Amino acid sequence: MNAPDVDLTNCDREPIHLLGAIQPIGFLLALTLDWIVARASDNVAEMLGGDGDLIGRPLDEIFLPEAIHTLRNRLTTLRGPNAVDKVFGAKLTGSAGPFDVGVHLSGGQIVIEAQPAAERQADTTSLVRAMVARLETVKDASAFYTEGARQIRALTGFDRVMVYRFAENGSGEVVAETCKSGIGSFKGLHYPASDIPAQARELYKRNLLRVIADVDAAPVPIQPARDERGRTLDLSLSILRSVSPIHIEYLRNMGVRASMSISILVDGELWGLFACHHYSPKSPSFEVRSVCELFVEMYSMRLEGRERKEVMAYERQARDVSDQLLGAVATNEMLLKDPEWLAGVLTHVIPAEGVGVWINGAYAFSGVTPSTDAFTRIVRTLNTTAAGRVFATDHIASLVPGAEEFADKAAGMLAIPISRSPRDYVILFRGEMERSVRWAGDPHKPVTYGPNGPRLTPRESFAEWMQLVQGHSRPFTPPEIRVAETLRATLIEVVLRLAGEASAERDRAARKQELLIAELNHRVRNILGVIRGLIRQAKPSSDKIEDFVSLVDGRIHALARAHNQITDDHWGPAPIRALIDAEAQAFLDAADNGVHVSGEPVMLNPQAYSTMALVVHELVTNSTKYGSLSAGGHVDISWSRTKDGGLAFEWRERGGPPVAPPTRKGFGTTIIGRSVPYDLGGQADVDYARDGLKARFLIPARHVSDRAGPPPPIAIRYHRHSPSHQANAPAPFLAGHNALLVEDSLIIALDAEDILGRLGAEVATASTVEGALDLIDAKPPTVAVLDINLGDQTSFTVADRLDGLDVPFMFATGYGEQAMLPAEHQHRPVIQKPYTIEGIARVLQELVV
Numbered sequence: 001m002n003a004p005d006v007d008l009t010n011c012d013r014e015p016i017h018l019l020g021a022i023q024p025i026g027f028l029l030a031l032t033l034d035w036i037v038a039r040a041s042d043n044v045a046e047m048l049g050g051d052g053d054l055i056g057r058p059l060d061e062i063f064l065p066e067a068i069h070t071l072r073n074r075l076t077t078l079r080g081p082n083a084v085d086k087v088f089g090a091k092l093t094g095s096a097g098p099f100d101v102g103v104h105l106s107g108g109q110i111v112i113e114a115q116p117a118a119e120r121q122a123d124t125t126s127l128v129r130a131m132v133a134r135l136e137t138v139k140d141a142s143a144f145y146t147e148g149a150r151q152i153r154a155l156t157g158f159d160r161v162m163v164y165r166f167a168e169n170g171s172g173e174v175v176a177e178t179c180k181s182g183i184g185s186f187k188g189l190h191y192p193a194s195d196i197p198a199q200a201r202e203l204y205k206r207n208l209l210r211v212i213a214d215v216d217a218a219p220v221p222i223q224p225a226r227d228e229r230g231r232t233l234d235l236s237l238s239i240l241r242s243v244s245p246i247h248i249e250y251l252r253n254m255g256v257r258a259s260m261s262i263s264i265l266v267d268g269e270l271w272g273l274f275a276c277h278h279y280s281p282k283s284p285s286f287e288v289r290s291v292c293e294l295f296v297e298m299y300s301m302r303l304e305g306r307e308r309k310e311v312m313a314y315e316r317q318a319r320d321v322s323d324q325l326l327g328a329v330a331t332n333e334m335l336l337k338d339p340e341w342l343a344g345v346l347t348h349v350i351p352a353e354g355v356g357v358w359i360n361g362a363y364a365f366s367g368v369t370p371s372t373d374a375f376t377r378i379v380r381t382l383n384t385t386a387a388g389r390v391f392a393t394d395h396i397a398s399l400v401p402g403a404e405e406f407a408d409k410a411a412g413m414l415a416i417p418i419s420r421s422p423r424d425y426v427i428l429f430r431g432e433m434e435r436s437v438r439w440a441g442d443p444h445k446p447v448t449y450g451p452n453g454p455r456l457t458p459r460e461s462f463a464e465w466m467q468l469v470q471g472h473s474r475p476f477t478p479p480e481i482r483v484a485e486t487l488r489a490t491l492i493e494v495v496l497r498l499a500g501e502a503s504a505e506r507d508r509a510a511r512k513q514e515l516l517i518a519e520l521n522h523r524v525r526n527i528l529g530v531i532r533g534l535i536r537q538a539k540p541s542s543d544k545i546e547d548f549v550s551l552v553d554g555r556i557h558a559l560a561r562a563h564n565q566i567t568d569d570h571w572g573p574a575p576i577r578a579l580i581d582a583e584a585q586a587f588l589d590a591a592d593n594g595v596h597v598s599g600e601p602v603m604l605n606p607q608a609y610s611t612m613a614l615v616v617h618e619l620v621t622n623s624t625k626y627g628s629l630s631a632g633g634h635v636d637i638s639w640s641r642t643k644d645g646g647l648a649f650e651w652r653e654r655g656g657p658p659v660a661p662p663t664r665k666g667f668g669t670t671i672i673g674r675s676v677p678y679d680l681g682g683q684a685d686v687d688y689a690r691d692g693l694k695a696r697f698l699i700p701a702r703h704v705s706d707r708a709g710p711p712p713p714i715a716i717r718y719h720r721h722s723p724s725h726q727a728n729a730p731a732p733f734l735a736g737h738n739a740l741l742v743e744d745s746l747i748i749a750l751d752a753e754d755i756l757g758r759l760g761a762e763v764a765t766a767s768t769v770e771g772a773l774d775l776i777d778a779k780p781p782t783v784a785v786l787d788i789n790l791g792d793q794t795s796f797t798v799a800d801r802l803d804g805l806d807v808p809f810m811f812a813t814g815y816g817e818q819a820m821l822p823a824e825h826q827h828r829p830v831i832q833k834p835y836t837i838e839g840i841a842r843v844l845q846e847l848v849v
Contacts, residue, residue, distance in 0.1 A: 020222035020233045022240040025213045025283045026099075026115035028222065030106070030233055031059060038109060039233060041220045047114070049095035055223065067092045074103050075110065082206045084237055088287050089117045100286030102239045107231065113239045118285030128291060131155070132298045144306065145176030148299050149274065153178050155291060156284050158260065158276035162186060165272040166201075168478070169193060172272070183279070195250075201270050207237050208263040209293050213283035215248050215257055239286070258282040260289075262296045266304045311479050318349045318483040322490040329494045339366035342426060346487065350414065350480050352428035359424045369429050370406040377402075379425060382415050390484040391415045392476040394430070407432045412473025416484055418491040426491065430473035573603035573705040576612065576649075580637055583616045594629050595620075599639035602647060608703035611679045612649070618671045619651055619695065628656025628692055645701030646682070653692035661688040670750065678746040678767055730841035732760030737848065740781035741765045742772045742798055743812075744790045748833065752785065755837045759844070772798045776805070783848055784809035785840065788821075788830075799825055808847035 022028050027044040031037055040054050054062060063071075067090055074085040084104040091098050092114065099114040131151045138144050145163040153161040160179035164172050170193030177187040204210075219242035226232055235241040251259060258278040264271045274296060284292070325345050328335055335341050343355035343366040354367035358379050363372065370378065381400050385391055394412035397403035403410075410429035418424045476484075577597065584595045604612060623629040633655030640648050653659075662669055676682040676697045683698040739761035743749040749765050756763045764781065766772040768790060775781075776798070784802055786795040788811050795811070802809050803824070811821070814833040821828065829843045 020225055020235060021219035021242040022113075022222070022235075022238065023211075023213055023242055024217050024220050026113055026240045027220075028114075028238070028240060029054075029059075029112040030222070031110045031112065032108075037062065038227065039222055039224060042223050043220050047096065047116075048093050063092050064094065071101070071103055071112065075105075078103075078105060082237060084239070086286055086290055089120060090114075102286065104237045106234045106237065109233070111233070111238065115240065115283075115286060118287065120287060124287065124291050124294075127155075128294050128298065131295050132302070135299065135302055141306070142176065144303070146178065148296075149176045149178045151295065152262070152274050152276065152292060155295070156260065156276060156288060158258075158278045158282065159183060160186070160277040162275045162277075163264075163272060164191075164275045166270060168475075170196075170198075172196065175272075203236060204261070204263045204273070205265065205268075205270055208265075208296070209289055210241075210243075210261050211239075211284060211289065212243055212248075212251070212259045214281035215251050217281070239289075255279065260284065260292075262292055264296060264300050264303065266300060266307065271300070271303065311482075314349070314479050315483060315486070318486055321345055321349050322486055325487070326490050326494060339364040343367055346426070346428060349483055349487075350428055350476070351430075352414070353431045354410065354429040356427045356429065357425075358427070359418075367429075368409050368431060370410045374400075374403070374406050374410075375427075378413070378427070382425060382427075383423070389417070390481055390488055392481050392484070394473045394475040410473075412476065414476050414480070414484055416488045416491065418488065430476075433472065433474050573605050574609050576602050576604050576609075576639065576647075579604075579609065579613055580616060583613070583620050594632070594634040595637060596634055597637045599637075600641070602639060602641070603705040604647075604699070605703045605705055608680055608699055611675050612697075612699075614671050615675055615697070619693075622672075623653055623656070623693070626657075627659065628653035631656050633692070641704070642698070642701075645704060647699040647701075647704045649697040649699065651693070651695040653694070656692055658690050659688050659693055660690070671746075675746055678749070681768075730759060730837060732758065733841070733845060734783065734848070735760035737761045737782045738779060739763045740772065740775060740784040740802075740807075740809075742769075742785070742790070742795050743767065743787045748787075748835070752835050752840075755835055755840050756785070758837060759841055769793050769795065769797050773801060776801055780805055781807055783807065783844060785844075786811050788813045796822055796825065799828070810843050810847065 022041050024043060027047045028041045029037060029044060030039040037054050037057050037059060045054055048062065060068060070087055070090060074087060077083075077085055084102055087101045087103075089098040090101050092101070098117040100117045102113045104111050134151065135144065135147055138147050145165075149161045149163050152158075160177065160183065162174045163176035165175045166172050172191045172193075172195070174186045174189050174191075177185060179185065222233055251257075254277075256277045257280050260276040262274040262276075264273060274292075328341075328345075339355050339357045342357060343352075346352070346355060347367075352367070354365065354369035356366075356369050356375050357364045358375070363375060365375075369375065377400055378396065382391060385399075392412075392414040393399060396411060396413055397407065409431055411432040412430040414428045414430075416426045416428075418426055577599070580595070580597055620629070623635055627633070628635060633653060636650075636652040636654065638650050642648055672695065673684055673686050676684045676699065680699055680703055682700050682703075683696075685696045687694040734756065737760070739756045741749060741752050741756060741763055743752055743765065744767045746767075749767070753763045753765060761783070764775045764779070766775055772786075772795070781802075784798075784807060786798055786802075786809055788795055799809065799811070810829040810831060811825075812831050812833060812835070821830070829846070831839050831843055
């Protein structure tokens, strides 16, 4: 192979005359910026047709004025540290023929290199265009490599042109070749990384084209070798630069007399080389080299585009798989522990023979995998590697002692961590892939050490050397590793989401349990009070103890049935008739209770059912105590559907004692008159007619259902309050203030209204965002209390409006955890329900005083 030379300007072990030397096919001048010749190769005078020492002479005594003018113009076009410009067929002196000239900057000096001009190409632009056009006709990568080699050989005439690609480990492979017949083939041969050292690879990224015209030519030194400051001339960008004798010996050992290499850069990195060999001296002209450089730049761009397109298509497929994985596991977390399902998803984009899953010490397998003991050792080893990133190897035995035993099942692996700590993994396994690798010489003995100490000596044998590779799998490619990182992010997102959902569910369950216990305690106390009242108020028609027991037993069972309707059926639509029957029978004789009911079968959704249960309960209770059902009268209950799909519910009492409007508005009266409008957005019309109470309720269509549906999630709302019983109540410091209360529960709103009223405020109450905004528009408040959660809404929109009006306000929440507020409202005070006069007063005093 044509391995490049190292940078001799930094190699103190080389002979002094080689610190700066060029090939004898041209000459070199190094000048300071005042255009005085500073250094020159010792063949410059001869090639320019003159004699004498040129060092220290002004350039205008050597070059023609028009040549100097041209070179000055080319200098102004140089951009970047690696820029080189060329002039073809330039007449430098009156006595010498035309030259092809290259010019660049090096260490603050201008470097001019020249070689006798060759015959010009007719139309280089059309030539390059035609060469590139041929590349567009090939589809697969192998043909693309071969076509590039064919184009370079046709242009330059070298005996052999190869496409040499670097591997991740630095070794190289000849992936394409075109050559004259009878000289053998290097295609498919591998070369060790030491053939092209790292410093030479860096030089290839700066100087894209290097030529060795004749390995037997004596290099021409630069005179003087060092400048007045003792510095050598950096020839990294030199066109004519000589090369290391080590590399010359390397080429001689291969039987090569001339070579040329052109760098192939992809994404700014050295992908490979066009390596050209000739078995006699050969020096392509500057113009041919320039055409080659331009073609290879275009070739590199096409190659980069091809590879990027393939990677994009592959990664697009991986994103689809990632989305599939995310969606599936989000709905069924058990899939994450199903290796068969995971294997089907992951191996669709990253081929593997087996998949192992390790989560919290538990493991599961799919396909061909190592034993459980070996898998445990692998996971233990992975925990000692860099956690948090995908880890891939094609040789597990290099990490896990004794892994050779199961190499036939798992020789390579790709481990995807799926937790923040190195604990849980999804591991893809690849089995052993025995293969023969053809090396150009023994790769295990590429160098020796010379008699002068650690001086590199090139390989002497390039005979094909076969190596049988065992214990290795097919390597995981960089695109596969990138895809694995994407899948890792998806899996971790799923795991964290599931963990978060599990934690949130536990918190919700704990809060729900606390609420249910408190609500149960409240209900039990109420039920015990009702039972006590039932027993005390029971008046059996006879003196028989059996009749008394039967009456009380019937009432208690009726109350239990009503309770079941409210709690069990509440979570889904329930029949309104069952509600009326349960409430009525708890207070009245089952045989003839005086309640006449008529109406088509109708189901009420949970919120409406709960509200109407309270309303009917209060109507029945009041009628039993004071109305028609207390004196042998009767009640007509009827309902019908309205045109818009809602429900009209009517209550009419007859034959009871005379009725008068209540002189005091108690709790039961408030429930009857305000529950349906407040909680359901409907209407309530209550008429205390002298001959009997009349009530009509309109329930909106959204609360009415023709049939039961699936039970929705349980939603507990507070229906109790804890008024203060402190002896020293806060002073009414809100006198003169208009307070806005936003609360979606009527019972809680009544409690809060009472507290704000006792503090001296005039209160306006809304249960929805829309209602609150209407109240603000009608009469802006001076202070406000906002319940955060309003059913399926939040009060943040109301908060934004109040903030724009500079109205002080506070939030309230019934949730036990810290309220999650938007960034613009995180500084607002938040109080926990149930409301207390002390709690509200303490916060509002800070806001308004």
